[in-house]
Each structure stands twice: as structure tokens, then as C-alpha cells.
Amino acid sequence: MNTITMRPPVAAAKGDRSFWLQSIAADAVTRPLQGGADCDVAIVGGGYAGLWTALRIKEQSPETRVTVLEADFCGSGASGRNGGQVHSWFAEIDMLRALVGEDDALMLCRATANAIEELNGLQASGAIDMDLRLDGWLWTASSTAQEGAWTSAAELCRALGEERFRPLRRDDILRRSGSAVSYAGIVEERAGTVQPAKLAIGLRDLALSKGIVVHERSPVLDIVPGSRPQLRTAGGTLLASKVVLAANAWLSAIPELHPYLYVVSSQVVATAPACDILERIGWTDGASICDAQHHVLYYQRTPDGTVIFGRGTGGIAYGDRIDARFNRGGDGGADNIREMRRVYPELKDVPVLHDWSGPIDCTAQHLPVFGHLKDHANIFYAMGFNGTGIAQTPVAGRIMASLVLGRDDAWSRCGLVGLDRRTRLPPEPLRYLGARVVRHAIRRKNDLEILNRKPGPVTRFLAGLAP
Known part of the structure; x- marks a missing residue:
């Protein structure tokens, strides 16, 4: 019975937190775990995946006692650092079909479209104020090499009777984005943007209202497997019947999972508000925009006119050991600023007030994977979101709830469950x-x-x- 040692967290200093987190002064509101406690399901990680899993378990089995252990505070990781883009899995339907087959691919894509409507319902009801704006997601090309990157996914959608995308011409993109740089693309209309930290904090508050116990500032040091695994933190020990590992890139520390997971950084910058300029160039709504580079650019404008500009930089570390460089790069966001000024030359004199980074958990297939550890059927994992999770983690929560609750259904049987289809990555060095x-x-x-x-x-x- 080998102890599972977790990697120590590297919390971002307040000045290195994302624009999203700083703009709402997000921080811990619950007490760290102290002394002994027990529950039915312990969830390691208080981001989107962990919180959605907790909520789905409570929806299906209200009597189940669920406790979330978060190393820093809920949303402090990838859930509060991302670009705030909301779009379905239909953009990856070709990759999904190759991995899980056509039926499962269509089920999963439709589930993410439903998740977007669920988010809209949570905002409309007042349950979570997340600044959701369903003004579309634009997937564009600004060079000949990027043209048609979307063709396979769009054609497969049409063949399956899903008219999810509409083609865009140069004048369409200019009208919707205010930039003349991109000249071809497609749009998913029922998509858009959120304030991701507000969503994460809202999910935490919703979980607390449902009777889910949340302990922030409670990094798990190690887990002793067994019929009742023990999760040890600096202040106490939690006993659980089942454990869910939903700790994003930090799961690379687990030897069984590391061969299938690699960690890269993504960098984001935020400008000072520039409403006058954005109004002048016609960029007025809440659409999310991507290009088709390998290290993709992703950007949006906030309601107050701040421009958010991100890029998957592919920054890496030996042994996937995450350190402070994954919280904030040393170049002040230079690559992103250069690209932002290429796409929006009108912003060349607008100061950049925030730059931040974050680790992303990736798999070779660029799709998440779910399951339980080989020798520990009561320790489950959810990993490999590849930087795309706002509409995907509500679906991940359904998959994880079915696995944890022992349900034999479409979620527990879906092709994203299990490592057997996944590519092993080479060892170090x-x-x-x-x-x-x-x-x-x-x-x-x-x-x-x-x-x-x-x-x-x-x-x-x-x-x-x-x-």
C-alpha cells in the first residue's frame, strides 16, 4: 500500500494573480482543514473540475457527504487564470470521433452545448454572476497557413446534422472583431465569454449552499490508499470512502498518470480600459476570438473595455515540475503584446497593466481523460483539459459523478474513460x-x-x- 505523494503547490503572489482574480479581490473564504474529519467523497482541487464534480454528485445523491480540499483558494489555479472563452466541443468533434467513436463524440459535443445553456441559466437565475455574454466564438485565419484549420470539424458537424458553425468573410470578421488582420474563419454563435474567476467563486458559493464542505488553504501532502483512504494536509487528516483527484497540472506528480500528461504554460495580458478606441474600431460585444496558429492566440474585450490577449506559449519544465515561473513569466508578456499590436495596431499606446501565466495539463490527444488508479479502484482522476474547460468541465462532472457513484450509464462508459486509448509520452530526459x-x-x-x-x-x- 504505497503512499501517494502530492507535489507541493506554488501559489501565486497577489501581484502575480490574474487580472480576473485581482479585479474581484478573490481569496479564501473557508477555513483550512484542522484535525480529523471524514466524508464519503473527498475531492482534491477546488477549480472547475472539482467543483462541478462535487455539484453533480450532490445532484444525483444528495445524501453523499462531499468535501473539497483546495491548496490555495477556489479558482486560484487555471479556473481563474484562463482567457474566459466559452465554446462547445463541436470544434474538436473530429478529434473526439477519432478517439471515442462517432456516437460518443456527438453525445459529448451536445453535452457541452447544453452546458453553455446551463451556464446561461445560472446567470439568468441570479445563482452565479459570471458576466456571461453569448455573442459568439470566432475561429479565424490571419495567414495562408491557417486557412481551413476548421474545415474537418465543420464538415463533420454538417454531415451529422449539426449546423453549429457559419462561415465568416473578411468583412464579417472586421465588423465583429474590429480587426482587419484575420480574413477568413467560422463562428459558433451560441458561445462567447465569461469572467472566469467570477464563475469559479460562484461555483464555490453554490457548492457551499448545497451542503458541500470546502476547505481552502489545505494542500494535500499525501494520500494513504486503502478501503478508507487518508488525505493528509498540514493541519489535519481527512478520511474518505472515495477520492477524486481534480488538481489540473499537479497530477503530473503521480507516476501512473505522468506518462500520459505533460505540462505547458499559457500566458495572458490585460490592458488598461480602452473603450473609446474599441468603440471607434467597432469591437463592441462579448465574442471570444481565436486564430489557428499552433500556439493559438485567444482574445476578448471585457464590458469595461479591457482587452484580454492570451497565447499558449508551450513553456515547459524538466520533469513537469511546476515552479513560480508558471505563475508569471519574466518578459512582461512581450510575445503577447507583440501579437496584440499586430492584430490591433490601434492599441499600440494602450498600457498593459497585467500579465500572468498558468500551467496547463495536456494529453497527446488534446482531450481529457477520466478513470481510477490501476491498483486503487476508489481513487479517481480527471485530467488533461488542455486549456479548454468552461463548457467542458460541467460534462466532466457528469462523467466523474457516474464513476464515483458506481453508475453504469453513458457517462461512465464513454470513450474518454480510461488510459488504454491514450498515447504514452517519453520519459525524462x-x-x-x-x-x-x-x-x-x-x-x-x-x-x-x-x-x-x-x-x-x-x-x-x-x-x-x-x-
Whole structure:
């Protein structure tokens, strides 16, 4: 019975927290775990995945005693640091079909579309104020190499009778985004943006109102498996019948999971409010926008005119050991600022007031995976959200609830359950050295293709080795 040692958290200093978290002064509101306690289900991680899992379990089994242990405060991780983009899994339906088959792919995509409506209902009812704006999600191209990146997913949707996307021309994109840089793309109309930290804090408050126990500032040091696993923190011990690991990139510390998971950084910047400029160029709504680079750009404007501009930088660490560099890069967001000014030259004199980073848990298939540890049928995991989770984690919560509650249904049987279909990644040091070479090639390829220049064969080959 080997103890599972968790990796110590690296909480962001207040000045390094995301614009989202700082703008609402988010922090812990519940007490750390002290002394001994017990529950039916212990959930490690108070982000979207952990909180949605807790809520789904309570929906289906109200008598179940659920406790969430969060290392810092709910939403302090990826859930409060992301770009705030809300779109369905229909954009990945081709990848989903390749992994789980057509029926499951369609079920999962429809479930994320339903999750968007659920979020809308939570806001409309006053349950969670998350600044949800369903003004569309634009997937665009600003160079010839990016053209048609969406074709496979869009054509498959049409073939399956799902008219989820509509093509965009240059004038459509200019009218909706205020930028003349992108000239082709598609739009998912029932999608948009949220204030992600407000959503995370709202989910925490909703969980508390349902009788779910939440202990913040309670990082789990280790877990002793058994019929009643023990979760040890600095202040106490929690006994549970079942455990859910929903700790994002931190699950890379678990030897059984690490071969299928790799950690990269994503960097985001936020400007000072620039309503006058944005009104002048016609960028007025809450649409979320992406381009089709490998290290994708993603951006939105907030209701007060702040521009949020993010990029998956692919930053890595040896052994996926997460340190303070994953909270904030050392370059002040230089890459993002350069790209923002390329897409929006009108913003060249608008100061950037916030820059932050965050670790992302990725799998080779760029789709999450759920299941239980091989030798511990009562310790479950949810990982690999690849930076896309606002409409996906409500679905993940359904899958995890079915697994934890022992239900035999479409969720517990879906093709995202189990590691058997997943690609194992190489061990260290090959993983780290190879990732550095591939990352450099991707960055070079991106920079050349933005200028409509063709990278050389070596660069193309190395960039093509990325998962």
C-alpha cells in the first residue's frame, strides 16, 4: 500500500494573480482543514473540475457527504487564470470521433452545448454572476497557413446534422472583431465569454449552499490508499470512502498518470480600459476570438473595455515540475503584446497593466481523460483539459459523478474513460529535451507563417512532432 505523494503547490503572489482574480479581490473564504474529519467523497482541487464534480454528485445523491480540499483558494489555479472563452466541443468533434467513436463524440459535443445553456441559466437565475455574454466564438485565419484549420470539424458537424458553425468573410470578421488582420474563419454563435474567476467563486458559493464542505488553504501532502483512504494536509487528516483527484497540472506528480500528461504554460495580458478606441474600431460585444496558429492566440474585450490577449506559449519544465515561473513569466508578456499590436495596431499606446501565466495539463490527444488508479479502484482522476474547460468541465462532472457513484450509464462508459486509448509520452530526459526542440520549431514556424513565409523542411518536421 504505497503512499501517494502530492507535489507541493506554488501559489501565486497577489501581484502575480490574474487580472480576473485581482479585479474581484478573490481569496479564501473557508477555513483550512484542522484535525480529523471524514466524508464519503473527498475531492482534491477546488477549480472547475472539482467543483462541478462535487455539484453533480450532490445532484444525483444528495445524501453523499462531499468535501473539497483546495491548496490555495477556489479558482486560484487555471479556473481563474484562463482567457474566459466559452465554446462547445463541436470544434474538436473530429478529434473526439477519432478517439471515442462517432456516437460518443456527438453525445459529448451536445453535452457541452447544453452546458453553455446551463451556464446561461445560472446567470439568468441570479445563482452565479459570471458576466456571461453569448455573442459568439470566432475561429479565424490571419495567414495562408491557417486557412481551413476548421474545415474537418465543420464538415463533420454538417454531415451529422449539426449546423453549429457559419462561415465568416473578411468583412464579417472586421465588423465583429474590429480587426482587419484575420480574413477568413467560422463562428459558433451560441458561445462567447465569461469572467472566469467570477464563475469559479460562484461555483464555490453554490457548492457551499448545497451542503458541500470546502476547505481552502489545505494542500494535500499525501494520500494513504486503502478501503478508507487518508488525505493528509498540514493541519489535519481527512478520511474518505472515495477520492477524486481534480488538481489540473499537479497530477503530473503521480507516476501512473505522468506518462500520459505533460505540462505547458499559457500566458495572458490585460490592458488598461480602452473603450473609446474599441468603440471607434467597432469591437463592441462579448465574442471570444481565436486564430489557428499552433500556439493559438485567444482574445476578448471585457464590458469595461479591457482587452484580454492570451497565447499558449508551450513553456515547459524538466520533469513537469511546476515552479513560480508558471505563475508569471519574466518578459512582461512581450510575445503577447507583440501579437496584440499586430492584430490591433490601434492599441499600440494602450498600457498593459497585467500579465500572468498558468500551467496547463495536456494529453497527446488534446482531450481529457477520466478513470481510477490501476491498483486503487476508489481513487479517481480527471485530467488533461488542455486549456479548454468552461463548457467542458460541467460534462466532466457528469462523467466523474457516474464513476464515483458506481453508475453504469453513458457517462461512465464513454470513450474518454480510461488510459488504454491514450498515447504514452517519453520519459525524462528525452521528454524535456525533445519538448524544447519542438517548441522552438513551433515558434519559428508560427513566426514565419504569420508573414506568409514557408518554414524550411527541418522546422516543419520538428514542429510536426508535437502531440
